[in-house]
Amino acid sequence: MKRKLDILKNGLFKENPVLILVLGCCSVLAVSVTVLGGLGMGIALTFVLVCSNVVISLLRKVIPDKVRIPCYIVIIAAFVTLVEMIVKAFLPALYESLGVFLSLIVVNCIVLGRAEMFASKNTVGDSFFDGLGMGLGYTMVITGISIVRELLGSGTLFGLRIIPEGFQIGIITQPPGGFFTFGCAMAILVAAMAKKGKKFVPPVGCGGDCAGCGAACQEKEAVK
Amino acid sequence: MKKEFYLDYIKPFVVLVVICLAVALLLGAANAVTAPIIEQNALEKANATRNAVLSGAAGFREVSCDTARLGITGAWAETGGKGYVITAAFKGYSGGLVTVTVGMDPDGRILGVSADVSNQTQGIGSKAGQSAYLDKFLGLSGTGAASSVDTITGATWSSTAVKNGINAALAAFPAVKEAAA
Amino acid sequence: MSDLAKIPFILFTMILTENYVLVQFLGICPFLGVSQNLSSSLGMSGAVIFVMTLASAATWAIYTYLMVPFGLEYLSTIIFILVIAALVQLVEIAMKKFLPPLYKALGIYLPLITTNCAVLAVTLLNIDEGYGFLPAVADGFGAGVGFALALVLFCGVRKALDRARPPKAFEGLPITLVAAAFTSMAFMGFSGMAESLFG
Numbered sequence: 001m002k003r004k005l006d007i008l009k010n011g012l013f014k015e016n017p018v019l020i021l022v023l024g025c026c027s028v029l030a031v032s033v034t035v036l037g038g039l040g041m042g043i044a045l046t047f048v049l050v051c052s053n054v055v056i057s058l059l060r061k062v063i064p065d066k067v068r069i070p071c072y073i074v075i076i077a078a079f080v081t082l083v084e085m086i087v088k089a090f091l092p093a094l095y096e097s098l099g100v101f102l103s104l105i106v107v108n109c110i111v112l113g114r115a116e117m118f119a120s121k122n123t124v125g126d127s128f129f130d131g132l133g134m135g136l137g138y139t140m141v142i143t144g145i146s147i148v149r150e151l152l153g154s155g156t157l158f159g160l161r162i163i164p165e166g167f168q169i170g171i172i173t174q175p176p177g178g179f180f181t182f183g184c185a186m187a188i189l190v191a192a193m194a195k196k197g198k199k200f201v202p203p204v205g206c207g208g209d210c211a212g213c214g215a216a217c218q219e220k221e222a223v224k
Numbered sequence: 225m226k227k228e229f230y231l232d233y234i235k236p237f238v239v240l241v242v243i244c245l246a247v248a249l250l251l252g253a254a255n256a257v258t259a260p261i262i263e264q265n266a267l268e269k270a271n272a273t274r275n276a277v278l279s280g281a282a283g284f285r286e287v288s289c290d291t292a293r294l295g296i297t298g299a300w301a302e303t304g305g306k307g308y309v310i311t312a313a314f315k316g317y318s319g320g321l322v323t324v325t326v327g328m329d330p331d332g333r334i335l336g337v338s339a340d341v342s343n344q345t346q347g348i349g350s351k352a353g354q355s356a357y358l359d360k361f362l363g364l365s366g367t368g369a370a371s372s373v374d375t376i377t378g379a380t381w382s383s384t385a386v387k388n389g390i391n392a393a394l395a396a397f398p399a400v401k402e403a404a405a
Numbered sequence: 406m407s408d409l410a411k412i413p414f415i416l417f418t419m420i421l422t423e424n425y426v427l428v429q430f431l432g433i434c435p436f437l438g439v440s441q442n443l444s445s446s447l448g449m450s451g452a453v454i455f456v457m458t459l460a461s462a463a464t465w466a467i468y469t470y471l472m473v474p475f476g477l478e479y480l481s482t483i484i485f486i487l488v489i490a491a492l493v494q495l496v497e498i499a500m501k502k503f504l505p506p507l508y509k510a511l512g513i514y515l516p517l518i519t520t521n522c523a524v525l526a527v528t529l530l531n532i533d534e535g536y537g538f539l540p541a542v543a544d545g546f547g548a549g550v551g552f553a554l555a556l557v558l559f560c561g562v563r564k565a566l567d568r569a570r571p572p573k574a575f576e577g578l579p580i581t582l583v584a585a586a587f588t589s590m591a592f593m594g595f596s597g598m599a600e601s602l603f604g
Contacts, residue, residue, distance in 0.1 A: 025437075026431055074483065078483060104431075107520045109520065176586040176590040179586035180583055186582065187579035
């Protein structure tokens with residue numbers, strides 16, 4: 001049980017997919033304009049991640065190495081489409097606010113990265129907790145960033161007005177505000193780590209190769 | 225040799241096909257469950273908006289007329305003869321479509337306007353969907369009348385899309401009325 | 406507007422006002438990952454333009470002539486990603502065989518494109534917008550050029566950043582993101598222009 005808890009915590013903090021591994025930042029920047037949107041996106045991604053991790057782990061002995069990436073993509077895309085349908089049917093407002101980014105979970109580096117790096121090599125139980133940890137880690141960061149952006153940019157939280165009209169900083173809800181808030185969040189993390197005596201240098205993207213990125217992370221792990 | 229051939233070519237192919245089939249079946253089933261709900265949602269939403277712009281409406285009958293080139297996406301006549309509802313969609317900020325629903329009395333005077341700005345920027349473009357702005361269009365009639373209302377400073381794209389939508393509805397009104405008669 | 410008349414507007418908005426990277430947040434991973442030097446930026450951009458244009462054409466045709474007649478619109482995400490993956494493989498093989506110089510320049514970036522979310526996004530958005538064939542292809546091409554522009558410009562910004570000395574906590578990625586914020590702000594300035602040019 002302790003191992004499962006460690007895996008969960010790993011995703012939440014030590015290897016937080018967004019702030020530490022810097023994966024899947026497109027959706028973090030784009031849908032963090034409102035807290036509800038951010039939270040919804042986080043939950044959708046967590047669902048896809050947990051399901052795809054479990055199924056891929058179940059099938060890890062069946063899927064031949066040669067076609068593993070197409071197989072993973074099909075499995076992930078299936079769960080994404082499922083989530084799309086459910087959200088569209090039961091939460092139409094959320095569907096509108098997430099737009100194309102809901103479909104884009106398919107190519108979210110976190111999901112494919114975890115499939116390649118973790119689920120394809122570990123037991124179903126471990127993969128479940130890995131998916132849950134990583135998903136919650138993502139949700140935590142995107143919700144945090146969207147709280148800051150909605151509060152400062154629109155003066156509201158969950159649509160309720162907190163800061164009186166006229167005092168909000170509109171640009172924070174605009175695209176530049178997304179980059180800016182994310183950059184600041186990362187700087188705060190670096191500063192906090194430095195205070196604890198740990199040096200943390202955020203990786204500068206992976207060149208877009210998600211599967212390869214997972215492998216690269218693993219190599220780093222092995223060196224450690 | 226045979227076994228290698230199987231492992232190299234047949235097995236990967238079979239596994240991939242089986243996974244694709246399973247996925248297609250699963251999604252087909254899910255679609256069968258959710259598609260009617262999605263359709264129902266869209267219907268209800270459109271109905272609610274129509275009722276909001278033409279208060280006291282008993283029911284609506286869709287009017288088909290060739291006004292798509294104006295940007296019109298739909299036209300309805302109120303069954304009790306209270307007026308017409310016309311919807312139009314125009315591009316707002318960052319490519320999102322702003323759908324405008326306009327309710328008009330039988331003479332073509334605007335009774336109510338609603339604009340779906342959910343894909344516009346929160347707090348900026350979204351102002352173009354608030355009643356403070358939309359109420360300025362009430363009572364207008366005749367082609368091009370919406371041009372007299374100013375756009376919102378800072379939300380030019382979204383408010384222009386709303387204006388364009390209302391102008392399109394005004395321009396389409398004679399054709400809609402004729403088609404409904 | 407006829408399909409042909411739409412094309413200049415689509416190109417203008419996709420490249421400047423609705424720039425995929427800086428305004429719509431699509432394709433951030435490669436944007437941050439390969440903008441460190443000019444040659445890799447250009448290589449990646451070329452590959453993206455190429456694949457986006459082809460993918461737009463291919464998915465549009467598949468959607469219109471295969472998926473709509475069979476009522477399979479709900480499978481678009483899954484089918485498009487597979488089409489893109491297959492297309493990237495085919496392009497790689499064809500390029501290697503018939504255009505070795507081009508393969509040499511773009512080859513290493515091609516496999517990275519399957520998971521570039523901007524490519525999947527452009528194909529899905531073409532369908533959402535209800536574009537015809539030519540506008541869809543123009544949309545794909547414009548989105549690719551917009552990506553290239555953002556990447557090459559930002560490459561220059563990063564060159565300047567290398568010489569700057571930001572506060573310690575901002576060193577590396579954080580200051581890069583802040584710089585991206587300002588580059589993005591510059592692109593916001595174009596939004597008024599599209600309106601007066603085509604409005």
